Amino acid sequence: MNDGHDLAAAGTGTRLAHIARDPRAQHGFVNTPIHRGSTVLFPTLDALEGAMRVDSRTGPYIYGLMGNPNSRELETMLARLDGGAGAVVVESGLAAVSVPLLACLGSGDHLLMTDSCYGPTRHLCNAVLPRMGVETTFYDPRAGAGIEALIRPSTRAIFMESPGSLTFEVQDVPAIARVARARGVTTIIDNTWATPLCFRPLDHGVDLVVHALTKYQSGNSDILLGAVVARDDAHWRRVKQCAEVHGHYAHPDDCATCLRGIRSLEVRLARHASTALEVARFLESRAEVARMLHPALPSHPDHALWRRDFAGASGLFGCVLRPHPRGRAFLKDFLERLRLFGMGFSWGGFESLIVASDVRASRTAPPWTDEGALLRLQIGLEDPRDLIADLAQALDAAGG
Ligand SMILES: Cc1ncc(COP(=O)(O)O)c(C=O)c1O
Incomplete structure (x- = not known):
């Protein structure tokens, strides 16, 4: 060997x-x-x-x-x-x-x-x-x-x-x-x-x-x-x-x-990473999003640390939504209208996933104070344009 x-x-x-x-x-x-x-x-x-x-x-x-x-x-x-x-x-x-x-x-x-x-x-x-x-x-x-x-x-x-x-x-x-x-x-x-x-x-x-x-x-x-x-x-x-x-x-x-x-990890990871960054930039531009949680975005508070130590990124990131007047009903509408993102746990596969979580009860150091929903997106190997279009249609439909 x-x-x-x-x-x-x-x-x-x-x-x-x-x-x-x-x-x-x-x-x-x-x-x-x-x-x-x-x-x-x-x-x-x-x-x-x-x-x-x-x-x-x-x-x-x-x-x-x-x-x-x-x-x-x-x-x-x-x-x-x-x-x-x-x-x-x-x-x-x-x-x-x-x-x-x-x-x-x-x-x-x-x-x-x-x-x-x-x-x-x-x-x-x-x-x-x-x-x-x-x-x-x-x-x-x-x-x-x-x-x-x-x-x-x-x-x-x-x-x-x-x-x-x-x-x-x-x-x-x-x-x-x-x-x-x-x-x-x-x-x-x-x-x-x-x-x-x-x-x-x-x-x-x-x-x-x-x-x-x-x-x-x-x-x-x-x-x-x-x-x-x-x-x-x-x-x-x-x-x-x-x-x-x-x-x-x-x-x-x-x-x-x-x-x-x-x-085949190197080629897959590069694709996960580049698509994830495109999708993250799109989400950052949306009014529904309060802040992005992606270390490769310059807006991330640890971006400099990530640049110092990491050779690249993968395809998993999060975002915090602005609190919505319709609360959970908006979140449910948005998530259930997505056609290409599956709702489920885990990540790293060829298919895109999304999950909402609430860490306010568990986080202590420091406490998590964001009011809006915390989303995690696993970006798969699909075409970035299709993923962005899917997120856009679900946000538009749920917000209206
Ligand atoms: C950061 C991290 N570590 C460990 C695990 C556990 O992996 P497994 O699902 O294979 O038990 C997960 C699963 O989601 C994870 O996200």
């Missing part, structure tokens, strides 16, 4: 096409067949005992739960893209959030969690971690180096999500990672929005990177999958062990499907 080390200087498209493939080992076929299976047989006792002693990133396969050729290829690709020592694939993006937290935290520990985190991540902190004796403080995503004031002797981990996948604040990741490292605190980031093509957190001092591969990497809204990429061997071992003892697993079918998606 090409582990990608010799492609370090190659362009992104070349790396996506060639890392983690070994046609010679597959009778010349370009892609690796799916290896479904639980049991792996060993010819001798020495071989069985020897396999138990070696690293599962490169050693013989032991048992389906611990890895198979398809999960190993995907992990190799992910580790190379992020510049990490290793990756661990699991069955969903949410499992990729919970595993590193459970790997790092124990009774008496304190966690700093960005207040802009994905909803179920917040729920994990509020509903599960307290039962383990872990206390969470939700911090202002824009805290930057000021996060130091929140670090306690018991703080073990700082979790970031940048930009937040509903409210789109960009975090000063290098500043937070610097402070954390000086204080011996592990840093974890959910980097699903950017993918390693737009932002590589390990280059900025972060220890563990979370990906919901369900989104852009797979790209077709047809699987759930997640991964954690570790900066070094010690972090990789901790995460791998935690995933295994909890029985986390990624199905080989899903790993192969995701790897197929990653091969």
Whole structure:
């Protein structure tokens, strides 16, 4: 298998096409067949005992739960893209959030969690971690180096999500990672929005990177999958062990499907990003919109930070509508009149989606004060003119 080390200087498209493939080992076929299976047989006792002693990133396969050729290829690709020592694939993006937290935290520990985190991540902190004796403080995503004031002797981990996948604040990741490292605190980031093509957190001092591969990497809204990429061997071992003892697993079918998606990630992401920017500019021009939440727009308060740290954007952004005299009836009319935007959760697929959410009850640092509806748009691979026309007709019809 090409582990990608010799492609370090190659362009992104070349790396996506060639890392983690070994046609010679597959009778010349370009892609690796799916290896479904639980049991792996060993010819001798020495071989069985020897396999138990070696690293599962490169050693013989032991048992389906611990890895198979398809999960190993995907992990190799992910580790190379992020510049990490290793990756661990699991069955969903949410499992990729919970595993590193459970790997790092124990009774008496304190966690700093960005207040802009994905909803179920917040729920994990509020509903599960307290039962383990872990206390969470939700911090202002824009805290930057000021996060130091929140670090306690018991703080073990700082979790970031940048930009937040509903409210789109960009975090000063290098500043937070610097402070954390000086204080011996592990840093974890959910980097699903950017993918390693737009932002590589390990280059900025972060220890563990979370990906919901369900989104852009797979790209077709047809699987759930997640991964954690570790900066070094010690972090990789901790995460791998935690995933295994909890029985986390990624199905080989899903790993192969995701790897197929990653091969075309660069071209898809560029299209998602350019269409999203066009659509966002259109929305910014509409009277119904109070403010846009897209870091690539100069009007975004974190635009300078985004320009400093990111190589690009993806296709997910938000906006806040002006409060409307008809309230929810206007929102319902608008959303239900859309023909090309589906109403539903998730993102990163070829099709455009829209959801309305209300974060006023959950946000504390700082509280969310906007009165108008918060919308999130996932821009797919459709023609931008058609998406803009769809939004225009729905806004016009609902407003009238
Ligand atoms: C930022 C972010 N992280 C993690 C997840 C979880 O991914 P999954 O749906 O694969 O569990 C999501 C899902 O929407 C997400 O938006």
